[in-house]
Structures are given as structure tokens and as C-alpha cells.
Amino acid sequence: ATQISRSVRGEKTLTLDTLNPQVKAVEYAVRGPIVIKAGEIERYLEEGGTKPFSEVIKANIGDAHAMGQKPITFLRQVVALCTFPELMDSPSFPEDAKRRARRILQGCGGHSLGSYSASPGVECIRKDIAAYIEQRDEGVPSDWENIYLTTGASDGIMTILRLLVSGKDSSRTGVMIPIPQYPLYSAAISEMDAVQVNYYLDEDNCWALDINELHRSYQAAKQHCQPRVICIINPGNPTGQVQSKKCIEEVLHFAYEENLFVMSDEVYQDNVYAPDCQFHSFKKVLYEMGPEYFNSVELVSFHSTSKGYTGECGFRGGYMEVINMDPEVKAQLVKLLSVRLCPPLAGQAAMDVIVNPPQPEEHTFKQFHQEKSSVLGALAEKAKLTEKILNAVPGIKCNPVQGAMYAFPRIFIPPKAVEEAKALGMQPDMLYCLRLLEETGICVVPGSGFGQKDGTYHFRMTILPSIEKLKVLLGKVRDFHIGFLKEYSGLE
Amino acid sequence: ATQISRSVRGEKTLTLDTLNPQVKAVEYAVRGPIVIKAGEIERYLEEGGTKPFSEVIKANIGDAHAMGQKPITFLRQVVALCTFPELMDSPSFPEDAKRRARRILQGCGGHSLGSYSASPGVECIRKDIAAYIEQRDEGVPSDWENIYLTTGASDGIMTILRLLVSGKDSSRTGVMIPIPQYPLYSAAISEMDAVQVNYYLDEDNCWALDINELHRSYQAAKQHCQPRVICIINPGNPTGQVQSKKCIEEVLHFAYEENLFVMSDEVYQDNVYAPDCQFHSFKKVLYEMGPEYFNSVELVSFHSTSKGYTGECGFRGGYMEVINMDPEVKAQLVKLLSVRLCPPLAGQAAMDVIVNPPQPEEHTFKQFHQEKSSVLGALAEKAKLTEKILNAVPGIKCNPVQGAMYAFPRIFIPPKAVEEAKALGMQPDMLYCLRLLEETGICVVPGSGFGQKDGTYHFRMTILPSIEKLKVLLGKVRDFHIGFLKEYSGLE
Ligand SMILES: Cc1ncc(COP(=O)(O)O)c(C=O)c1O
Ligand SMILES: Cc1ncc(COP(=O)(O)O)c(C=O)c1O
Numbered sequence: 015a016t017q018i019s020r021s022v023r024g025e026k027t028l029t030l031d032t033l034n035p036q037v038k039a040v041e042y043a044v045r046g047p048i049v050i051k052a053g054e055i056e057r058y059l060e061e062g063g064t065k066p067f068s069e070v071i072k073a074n075i076g077d078a079h080a081m082g083q084k085p086i087t088f089l090r091q092v093v094a095l096c097t098f099p100e101l102m103d104s105p106s107f108p109e110d111a112k113r114r115a116r117r118i119l120q121g122c123g124g125h126s127l128g129s130y131s132a133s134p135g136v137e138c139i140r141k142d143i144a145a146y147i148e149q150r151d152e153g154v155p156s157d158w159e160n161i162y163l164t165t166g167a168s169d170g171i172m173t174i175l176r177l178l179v180s181g182k183d184s185s186r187t188g189v190m191i192p193i194p195q196y197p198l199y200s201a202a203i204s205e206m207d208a209v210q211v212n213y214y215l216d217e218d219n220c221w222a223l224d225i226n227e228l229h230r231s232y233q234a235a236k237q238h239c240q241p242r243v244i245c246i247i248n249p250g251n252p253t254g255q256v257q258s259k260k261c262i263e264e265v266l267h268f269a270y271e272e273n274l275f276v277m278s279d280e281v282y283q284d285n286v287y288a289p290d291c292q293f294h295s296f297k298k299v300l301y302e303m304g305p306e307y308f309n310s311v312e313l314v315s316f317h318s319t320s321k322g323y324t325g326e327c328g329f330r331g332g333y334m335e336v337i338n339m340d341p342e343v344k345a346q347l348v349k350l351l352s353v354r355l356c357p358p359l360a361g362q363a364a365m366d367v368i369v370n371p372p373q374p375e376e377h378t379f380k381q382f383h384q385e386k387s388s389v390l391g392a393l394a395e396k397a398k399l400t401e402k403i404l405n406a407v408p409g410i411k412c413n414p415v416q417g418a419m420y421a422f423p424r425i426f427i428p429p430k431a432v433e434e435a436k437a438l439g440m441q442p443d444m445l446y447c448l449r450l451l452e453e454t455g456i457c458v459v460p461g462s463g464f465g466q467k468d469g470t471y472h473f474r475m476t477i478l479p480s481i482e483k484l485k486v487l488l489g490k491v492r493d494f495h496i497g498f499l500k501e502y503s504g505l506e
Numbered sequence: 507a508t509q510i511s512r513s514v515r516g517e518k519t520l521t522l523d524t525l526n527p528q529v530k531a532v533e534y535a536v537r538g539p540i541v542i543k544a545g546e547i548e549r550y551l552e553e554g555g556t557k558p559f560s561e562v563i564k565a566n567i568g569d570a571h572a573m574g575q576k577p578i579t580f581l582r583q584v585v586a587l588c589t590f591p592e593l594m595d596s597p598s599f600p601e602d603a604k605r606r607a608r609r610i611l612q613g614c615g616g617h618s619l620g621s622y623s624a625s626p627g628v629e630c631i632r633k634d635i636a637a638y639i640e641q642r643d644e645g646v647p648s649d650w651e652n653i654y655l656t657t658g659a660s661d662g663i664m665t666i667l668r669l670l671v672s673g674k675d676s677s678r679t680g681v682m683i684p685i686p687q688y689p690l691y692s693a694a695i696s697e698m699d700a701v702q703v704n705y706y707l708d709e710d711n712c713w714a715l716d717i718n719e720l721h722r723s724y725q726a727a728k729q730h731c732q733p734r735v736i737c738i739i740n741p742g743n744p745t746g747q748v749q750s751k752k753c754i755e756e757v758l759h760f761a762y763e764e765n766l767f768v769m770s771d772e773v774y775q776d777n778v779y780a781p782d783c784q785f786h787s788f789k790k791v792l793y794e795m796g797p798e799y800f801n802s803v804e805l806v807s808f809h810s811t812s813k814g815y816t817g818e819c820g821f822r823g824g825y826m827e828v829i830n831m832d833p834e835v836k837a838q839l840v841k842l843l844s845v846r847l848c849p850p851l852a853g854q855a856a857m858d859v860i861v862n863p864p865q866p867e868e869h870t871f872k873q874f875h876q877e878k879s880s881v882l883g884a885l886a887e888k889a890k891l892t893e894k895i896l897n898a899v900p901g902i903k904c905n906p907v908q909g910a911m912y913a914f915p916r917i918f919i920p921p922k923a924v925e926e927a928k929a930l931g932m933q934p935d936m937l938y939c940l941r942l943l944e945e946t947g948i949c950v951v952p953g954s955g956f957g958q959k960d961g962t963y964h965f966r967m968t969i970l971p972s973i974e975k976l977k978v979l980l981g982k983v984r985d986f987h988i989g990f991l992k993e994y995s996g997l998e
Contacts, residue, residue, distance in 0.1 A: 027734055027767040027804055030834040034672035042844045077622045080615025094590035097852070098582045104598075123572025128818040130569045165657055165822070168846050180526035182699065201845045207674065242519055275519045312519055326620040328851035330657070330822075342522040352534045353693040354660050358850040359820030360589070 039204040042197050043463020048447050049074055052457040067455035071487055073475040074457045076251070076419050078325025081478035083389060086324050088382045089367040092118070093329075096127050096363045110378040114370065118363050127359040133351040135163025135333070136359070139366045143333050146369035150283075151298040160336045162347070163365065165357045166327075167281045167318035170334040172202050174277060174314050177347060178243050179208040188241035190231060190274070192223065194422060194464035194472070196251040211235040214467060217424065220413050221253035225264040232272060243275040244268075249282040249293070249417030252464050252474040254397075256291035256416040262299040269311055276313045281332075284322035287394035288416035297337060313337040319364045321419070323389040331361030331368075393419065396477040396484055403488040409499050420474050422461070425495065427471045428502035443471040449498065454490040531696040534689050535955020540939050541566055544949040559947035563979055565967040566949045568743070568911050570817025573970040575881060578816050580874045581859040584610070585821075588619050588855045602870040606862065610855050619851040625843040627655025627825070628851070631858045635825050638861035642775075643790040652828045654839070655857065657849045658819075659773045659810035662826040664694050666769060666806050669839060670735050671700040680733035682723060682766070684715065686914060686956035686964070688743040703727040706959060709916065712905050713745035717756040724764060735767040736760075741774040741785070741909030744956050744966040746889075748783035748908040754791040761803055768805045773824075776814035779886035780908040789829060805829040811856045813911065815881040823853030823860075885911065888969040888976055895980040901991050912966050914953065917987065919963045920994035935963040941990065946982040 030038070049072075056070045072080065079085065088111060095101050095115035102112055121138040123129030134140065137158075144158035164170035179187045188211040191199045203210045213231035215221040223246070235241045246265060248257045269276045278296040286293050297315055301308045319331035336344065371386075372378040397415035404412040409426035427435075427442045435445035443460035450456055450473075461472030479487055522530070541564075548562045564572065571577065580603060587593050587607035594604055613630040615621030626632065629650075636650035656662035671679045680703040683691045695702045705723035707713045715738070727733045738757060740749040749757075761768045770788040778785050789807055793800045811823035828836065863878075864870040889907035896904040901918035919927075919934045927937035935952035942948055942965075953964030971979055 025765065026830070026832045026835075027765050028670060028835050029832050030838070032734075033835055033838055034669055035674070036672055037669055037838055037842055040841060040845065042841055075622065077615060078620075079618035080621040082616055085618060085620050090590045094586045094593065097589055098586035101586065104596075106596075122820070123569060124574055126571035126577060126820070128570075128577050128816075128820045129572040130567065130812075130819040165850070166847060172846070176697075177526055177529055178520060180528055182527070198845060205668075205842075205845070242524075273517065273519050320622075324620075327622040327847070328614070328618070328620045330848075330850040338518070340518045340521050343518075343520050343525055346522070346525055346529055349532060349534055350529055350697075353532065353690060353697070354664070355658060355819070356822075358657070358822040358853055360852040361850055 036205050036207045040201045042201045043459050046463060048457060052451055066453060070455045070457055072457045074459050076476055077327050078478050082480055083325050086385050088372055088378050089324055089364055092367050093360055093363050108378050110372055110376045118366055131356045131359060133348055133356050136362050139362050142366050142370045151295055154298050154301040162334050163357045163362050164332040164334055166320060166330040167316040167332040168198055170316050170332055171198060175202050175206060179206040186239050188235045188239040190241055190244040192247060194252050194466055196247055197463055199245055209239040211241050215253055221250060221255035223261050228268050243277060245277045247279040249285055251418050252420045252422040254415040254418045254420055256286050259294045259299055262294055262296055266300050266303060266311060270307055276311060278315045280315050281318040281321045282418040285419060286417040287397045288414060291416045310338060312339055319361060319368060323386045324368055326364050329361040329364040330358050331365040333365055400477050407492045407495050410495060419476050419478055421477060422472050422474050425471050431502040443473060447473055450494050454494050456487055456490055528697050528699045532693045534693045535951050540949060544943055562947045562949055564949045566951050568968055569819050570970050574972055575817050578877050580864055580870050581816055581856055584859050585852055585855050600870050602864055602868045610858055623848045623851060625840055625848050628854050631854050634858050634862045643787055646790050646793040654826050655849045655854050656824040656826055658812060658822040659808040659824040660690055662808050662824055663690060667694050667698060671698040678731050680727045680731040682733055682736040684739060686744050686958055688739055689955055691737055701731040703733050707745055713742060713747035715753050720760055735769060737769045739771040741777055743910050744912045744914040746907040746910045746912055748778050751786045751791055754786055754788055758792050758803060762799055768803060770807045772807050773810040773813045774910040777911060778909040779889045780906060783908045802830060804831055811853060811860060815878045816860055818856050821853040821856040822850050823857040825857055892969050899984045899987050902987060911968050911970055913969060914964050914966050917963050923994040935965060939965055942986050946986050948979055948982055
């Protein structure tokens with residue numbers, strides 16, 4: 015038994031030196047230094063300070079309601095009815111909504127949203143989700159016992175990674191992720207001290223996933239760790255691409271060959287705008303590859319209430335469907351979920367509405383459909399607009415925003431600016447985004463927060479502001495960029 | 507670079523053998539085998555099967571609404587208004603509730619419960635919580651920037667432990683917990699692979715915390731790890747004791763002397779029933795010990811919407827107040843919280859109502875107060891009743907339920923039954939609880955799920971069923987216990 019020196023009395027027990035170093039290693043740009051700065055500027059403006067702009071526009075995070083998107087009426091009606099069942103008597107609530115609320119409450123302990131649900135979620139909601147998936151995937155079977163409600167997709171992703179990565183052996187476990195990626199993945203990998211294995215998306219080919227790059231990445235990783243899992247984000251965040259069926263087949267074939275666990279992040283499955291693109295679920299493609307694949311590849315798919323046309327981020331609703339998971343592992347998963355008791359019930363109810371929306375024969379269908387189309391139609395328009403305006407700026411190149419809710423344009427940063435940033439100990443695109451924020455009030459996230467090929471620079475902006483605001487924003491980005499190029503190319 | 511053998515194609519990637527062993531090590535009795543069995547029996551009864559009883563009574567989990575407790579009207583009104591703001595125009599909602607809902611929505615992005623909040627929570631809710639704490643603690647200052655909303659207290663507890671325990675050094679980090687304990691703690695410690703350091707509560711002294719036992723436990727642990735943190739649950743789960751001010755002073759002095767980080771789980775702060783007991787917050791006691799203590803001991807206190815008189819478990823609301831945390835560590839905490847984006851907004855709103863309830867001058871006060879008193883009054887009555895009936899059973903000894911919502915009676919298990927259990931590879935109290943379930947339909951949790959002194963046996967039952975049901979339940983427990991003693995003592 016070893017005796018370990020204890021800290022000196024009066025010194026803090028928990029300092030940056032004694033903090034879990036894996037926490038220290040975590041990076042999360044979407045809410046990083048730029049966003050903290052944006053908050054400071056906002057407060058400064060509120061307190062009467064002056065800047066060359068009157069408001070901060072937060073295009074840093076996929077938070078639709080914060081950017082003015084209105085909730086879907088039907089969804090909120092159902093959740094309000096579940097929250098305050100006295101409203102069942104109110105004639106101003108539609109019968110369709112009451113029916114759904116009653117069904118959800120039937121599934122809750124004591125018929126109350128205030129009871130814990132079973133850890134995997136309310137049974138009838140799991141069944142509705144399975145029915146939705148079957149319909150979405152044109153008949154591919156879905157077993158409700160494979161569905162687990164989550165606290166947002168974030169929670170599901172962390173939980174599955176936790177099964178795969180062990181603290182003791184973490185430095186041997188490779189997790190393949192796309193670059194650029196949604197930084198939850200790199201953050202989780204840091205926190206769990208696993209090995210991040212990058213595969214680069216092909217910017218020159220609309221951010222498509224190239225199977226040769228997967229092989230390269232895998233073979234390189236095998237030299238120093240055991241890649242066990244491949245993460246895919248489709249449609250892509252921050253890159254906005256929608257994967258073709260062929261591409262998905264290749265990934266699944268690769269996963270099959272190399273015995274990789276597949277995590278498919280499909281939270282943007284309803285956010286497809288490009289007319290030549292279509293969402294294909296990994297599960298459906300796997301099914302179509304035949305029983306040899308469908309009965310063996312371990313696949314988890316994630317969905318969320320936060321995106322799509324509802325944008326209900328604050329409800330923290332989501333689910334995962336788990337395919338081909340070893341039954342003993344599934345029991346362990348349930349145990350792990352049990353420790354946190356259950357996902358929030360309002361989020362579960364919101365998820366239920368998304369998978370079980372008004373049907374054409376219901377009175378509420380028309381309004382629901384109008385609201386949904388209006389959100390998705392506006393997003394499609396903004397996707398096109400963003401691409402178009404950005405591509406007209408010299409030194410900016412933006413791939414089409416086929417889906418999701420972000421543009422990830424490549425920006426030319428003059429060597430002098432790169433040098434200046436390096437002298438400041440800063441990523442060049444961080445310098446760029448900080449200047450953009452300071453000069454225009456526009457808050458976007460540097461590409462370095464998502465990962466990018468060395469020597470290339472990007473930023474991520476959401477396409478969520480209203481059309482009018484988006485036009486203003488893009489105009490300001492253009493003017494800023496032109497000024498920035500001039501300043502640093504000495505062309506003033 | 508080492509080459510690691512990869513798994514064979516067609517074999518599962520994730521099996522019980524390749525699963526994170528720390529997940530495998532987790533135990534969580536509150537939703538363990540007994541509860542799974544109870545679910546099976548419930549389904550069997552529903553499908554027309556017969557048993558010597560007609561329903562399963564789930565006294566295994568502190569889930570008030572599931573046991574029939576009604577929600578507090580005002581709380582649900584506020585959350586419904588936040589969810590569906592069109593209700594602001596409805597004359598059937600009180601102005602007091604509308605005022606609170608408006609205030610909460612003002613603090614939300616886009617004035618919508620559907621936007622992500624800042625990761626530490628909605629600012630005005632943090633401020634309400636700080637004001638509540640100041641009032642509760644009779645003027646001890648509370649800084650709203652020290653308040654972090656959480657997804658239930660569970661989430662806060664896991665997050666703070668994550669800061670303190672690192673995967674690489676985990677086996678050196680000792681976490682002191684009471685025995686018996688709420689099994690979230692042991693589960694988190696297993697998951698993080700830290701060292702569980704037990705200090706035993708004194709059953710012969712109403713489950714009080716004995717400072718000598720703390721010293722013993724600490725000194726013993728120091729031989730093989732570095733104890734860094736002490737967890738306290740007050741009022742206690744499963745043990746129901748309420749700590750005296752003197753006891754809290756001793757714990758804080760000890761933490762000060764040994765430089766331990768203090769985690770004080772105060773989710774039952776509103777659940778105190780014994781007339782000679784009172785809730786003292788760790789923070790207030792620390793303050794009264796003087797600046798030397800108040801300015802140095804690192805303390806986090808947890809609260810939740812799940813307990814108290816609201817019992818809103820499904821909302822997954824909660825907060826923690828962090829005292830004397832190193833500012834750099836606080837920044838790291840915020841970063842860690844950011845990765846999961848934010849706690850559910852409906853839960854944040856529910857928390858707000860709890861800390862900012864109707865005031866005497868408001869119209870809603872009377873009803874609110876009636877509902878609150880009725881819940882707490884019934885709990886106090888059930889606490890007494892449970893203790894009384896159990897203590898009248900030969901071979902059962904139950905400490906007074908001073909607070910929280912559980913009884914944790916000690917049960918005599920005859921040697922023959924102990925032997926039988928051991929032959930079955932089962933804890934004796936597991937055998938007892940399984941038999942109780944099979945024969946009476948009553949679902950309680952074996953003491954072994956919480957930890958107990960070797961050779962002693964207990965079970966935990968909630969006092970949440972209605973008085974009528976609780977009487978039936980306790981009568982059945984009595985009859986079962988007498989029969990069990992007879993059977994195994996050969997006194998038939
Ligand atoms: C690709 C992707 N996955 C997961 C999430 C997590 O979302 P939530 O936890 O709100 O469901 C996001 C959020 O932006 C995302 O973009
Ligand atoms: C002592 C204690 N702490 C924390 C919790 C977690 O509760 P929640 O996550 O619902 O807030 C519980 C739940 O029973 C508890 O008893």
C-alpha cells in the first residue's frame with residue numbers, strides 16, 4: 015500500500031492542476047471563446063455602450079427558436095395538455111392533440127408527466143417511434159424494444175461511447191470521426207481519453223465521404239490503437255452534405271469488413287433541401303444490403319427534437335435505435351441509463367409528436383402541414399441564398415448547403431493575417447472570427463473548432479436567421495471579408 | 507507503435523467481454539433485478555394471470571406521482587403557460603402564474619422554451635435560486651453565478667465527480683460516501699473507476715453520522731488512495747435521518763482539516779417530519795463557522811424538483827450551488843456542461859417555481875399553501891405510521907423516519923434463510939425481497955443495494971403510497987415477515 019501525499023490545508027482541493035486532465039483536454043467551440051466574447055459585447059451594448067453595430071447576431075449555434083423560428087402549434091398543444099391535464103376540458107384545444115396527450119399520459123406512472131418513466135422511455139412512445147421508423151424506411155422492421163429515449167441526441171451519443179470506451183483501456187480505443195465534425199464527438203473522445211481517428215471529408219467534392227480516405231484513416235490508426243467505432247453525421251454538421259446511397263453502402267460494407275460499431279447521427283434527417291438529394295437512413299441501406307449485413311452490423315442511429323422543422327432544443331428530447339446489439343450489452347445499457355433515472359418527460363412527449371404528427375384525415379393536419387412546410391421552405395431558400403451570396407465574395411468558397419442548417423465556407427486568409435494570428439498564439443480563423451464579431455456583431459464559429467485540413471480555414475454559420483436578417487448578415491460578412499483581404503494584402 | 511489484434515469478422519464488436527468493464531461494474535439496485543421481476547409480474551397479471559394478490563405495489567423508488575400524489579397546480583400552470591404562451595390570454599390561468607411564466611420566457615432565447623439556454627441555465631432562474639437560498643439561509647449571501655441548473659440532481663452529482671476523478675488516475679482518487687447510501691454514488695464511482703471509501707452511519711443512533719467513524723474511514727483509505735471528496739446525503743436516503751447542526755459542523759471541520767471537497771446532497775431539504783428535527787444547509791453552517799471556513803471549504807450543494815412537496819421527477823429539474831470553487835475550475839465546469847448543451851427548459855421552469863412560489867399577498871398563495879401542506883402533512887403522518895407498524899413486528903426494527911421519503915428497517919433473517927440464499931448465490935435480503943414480491947406483490951429494494959454493515963439486513967421502502975394503501979402494504983409486510991420467520995426457524 016502506497017502512501018500518497020495529501021494537499022496542504024488551505025490550498026484548494028480542486029485546481030486546474032488537480033482537475034481531471036481529461037476534462038481539461040475537452041474543447042467545445044460552439045460555445046467557446048467567441049461565444050463568451052459575444053455575450054460580453056451584448057451586455058456592453060445593453061448597458062448603453064456603442065459599437066459600429068446595434069446588435070449581436072448569433073449564428074454560432076443551431077438554435078432555431080432563439081433565431082425567431084416559431085414552435086409548431088400542435089406539438090406545443092400536446093405538451094401543454096400533458097403538463098396541465100385540466101386543459102383537456104378546454105374547447106380551445108383540438109381533439110387530435112387531446113387524444114395524443116391522453117395516450118402519452120396513459121403511459122406515464124400515475125398518468126403524470128411528473129413521474130419517472132422507465133429508463134429507456136415511455137413504452138407507448140417507444141412504440142410510436144418504431145412505427146415511425148418502419149414507415150420512414152418503407153417497411154424495414156423496427157422493434158420498439160430497440161428504441162431508447164434520450165436527453166437530446168447528445169446524451170445518447172455520450173452513453174453509447176461510454177459503453178465502447180473504458181477508462182483503463184481508453185488509449186487503445188479508436189473512434190473514427192469525420193473532419194470537419196460536430197465537436198460533441200471530439201469533446202466526448204477527450205473526456206473519455208479515447209483515440210480520435212480522423213477521416214477527412216472531401217471539400218472539393220461537396221464534402222462527400224470518400225471510401226479510400228476511410229481505408230487510409232483506418233490503416234493509419236491501426237498502427238497505434240484499435241479502431242472500434244465509426245461515427246457518421248448525415249446530413250452533415252458543420253458541412254451540410256447529404257450522403258448518397260452508394261456512399262452509405264460503402265461505409266457499411268467497410269464497417270462490416272472491419273467489424274466496426276456504427277454510430278449514425280441522423281438528427282438532421284428532416285433537413286434536406288437540395289432537390290437532387292434525399293435522406294437515406296443507414297438502417298434502411300443496411301437492410302437492402304441483405305441479411306448477411308442486416309443481421310450482423312452493430313448500428314445505432316440518433317435522432318432529436320432539436321433540429322428538423324420543430325427546433326425544440328430546450329426540450330432535450332431524442333432517441334436512439336440500436337440494431338444488432340448483443341442482448342447482454344443491451345442489459346448493461348439499460349442499467350447505465352437507469353443510474354440517471356430517465357430522460358425528461360416533456361422531451362419524450364415532444365419526440366412522440368414528431369414521430370406521430372397529425373394525419374391527413376385529422377383536423378389539425380392542415381395547420382401542422384403549413385407550419386412545417388413554411389419552416390422547411392424558408393430553410394431551403396436560406397440555404398440557396400447563403401451559398402449564392404458567399405460564393406460571390408472573392409476569397410470565399412462555399413459548398414452547396416444540401417441539408418442540415420449550416421454553411422461552412424472556406425475562407426482565404428492572407429499570409430500576413432496568418433502570421434499575426436500565430437504571433438498571438440491563435441488559430442488564424444479564430445482571429446478572423448473575433449475581428450468579424452468585433453466589427454460587425456456577427457457571431458460565427460471558427461473552422462478550427464470542427465477540424466479542417468491543415469492550411470485551410472473556414473467558419474461555420476447557421477442559416478437560421480430570418481431571410482431579411484440573413485441578407486444583412488451575409489452583406490456584412492462580404493464587406494468585412496473584402497476589407498480584411500485588403501488590410502492584410504497591403505492593398506489598402 | 508504496437509499492433510493490436512482485431513476482432514474476427516462476424517463476431518460482435520461490442521460484447522460483455524469487450525464492454526467497458528467500468529460499466530459492467532456498475533450496480534443500481536433501485537431499478538435492479540427486483541424491479542425487473544416486478545414488471546414481469548405486472549404484465550403477467552395484466553394478461554389475466556393469477557397471483558395471491560391483485561396488484562404490484564411499487565415502493566421501490568421515490569416517485570411520488572407514480573404513487574398517486576397530485577402535482578402542485580401552480581407549478582403546472584406556470585410550466586403550461588411557458589410551453590404554450592397562447593394561454594396567456596386565457597382567463598382561467600391566474601395572473602401570478604402568468605407573471606412568472608412571462609419572466610421565465612423573457613430569459614429564454616426567442617422567448618421560447620424550445621431554445622437552448624446558456625449551459626449553466628436561464629439567468630433569471632439562477633437569480634431566483636440565489637435569492638431563495640439567501641432567504642432559506644437567513645441572509646447568508648448567495649451569488650447567482652455560483653448556481654448551475656442541472657438535469658435532475660443526478661446529472662449535477664455525476665458532473666462534479668467527473669471533475670474530481672480522472673480516468674487515468676482514478677484508482678488513486680477516494681470518494682467518501684455514507685453507508686447505507688443512495689446507489690447513484692456507488693454507481694458513479696464504479697463507472698469512473700474511482701475508489702469508494704465507506705463511512706458507516708450509526709444505526710443504533712438513528713443513522714447519525716459519527717465523526718470518529720469519519721476519521722477511521724479516512725485513515726484507513728489513506729493507506730491505498732487519496733480521499734479527495736466527501737459526499738453527504740441530508741436528509742438521508744435510504745436512512746431518513748436529519749443531521750443535527752453539531753454533526754454538520756463536525757463534518758465541515760473535518761473536511762477543512764483534511765482538505766476534502768464536500769458534496770452535500772440536499773434534495774430532501776423540504777422533507778423533514780420529526781418535530782425535533784430541522785434542516786440545516788451545509789452552506790449556512792459553514793458560514794456560521796466563520797470566514798476561515800466559509801472562505802475556504804469547497805462545497806457543492808444539490809437540489810432537485812423530484813422530491814420535496816412537488817415530486818416532479820419527470821421534469822428532470824435541479825440545481826447545484828458551488829462555493830469556493832477555483833475560478834479556473836469553474837470555467838472548466840462550464841465547458842463540460844456546454845458539451846451537453848443545457849438542462850431541459852421545462853425542468854428549469856419547474857425549479858423556478860419551487861424557489862419562487864406564491865407569496866402571501868398573491869391570490870394563488872392559499873391554494874398553493876394548502877396543496878403543499880397537504881402533501882407534507884400526509885408524508886409526516888405516513889412516516890410515523892410506517893415506523894410504528896414496522897416496530898410492532900417481531901424481528902423488524904425501524905429507526906424513526908425523520909425526513910426524506912423512505913423507511914430502512916432492519917430485518918432479522920434466520921440463519922437457515924441466510925444459508926439458503928448463499929446456496930442460491932444471492933444476498934439474503936435479496937431472497938427476502940424476492941419472496942415478499944412473489945407472495946404479496948410488494949416491491950421494495952434489498953438493503954444490500956445501498957450497503958449495510960456485514961451481517962445486518964434491511965430493505966428500503968418508500969412512504970409514498972396513500973395512507974390506505976400504506977396500511978395494507980405494512981400489514982402484508984408484517985404477515986409475510988412473521989411467516990418467513992416461522993418457516994425458516996422451523997417454528998411452523
Ligand atoms: C450532428 C449533431 N448531433 C447531435 C446534436 C445534439 O443535439 P441535441 O442534444 O440537442 O439533440 C447536434 C446539435 O447541434 C448536432 O448538430
Ligand atoms: C439522495 C438523492 N440524490 C439524488 C437523487 C436524484 O434525483 P433526481 O436526479 O431525480 O433529481 C435522488 C433520487 O432519488 C436521491 O434520493
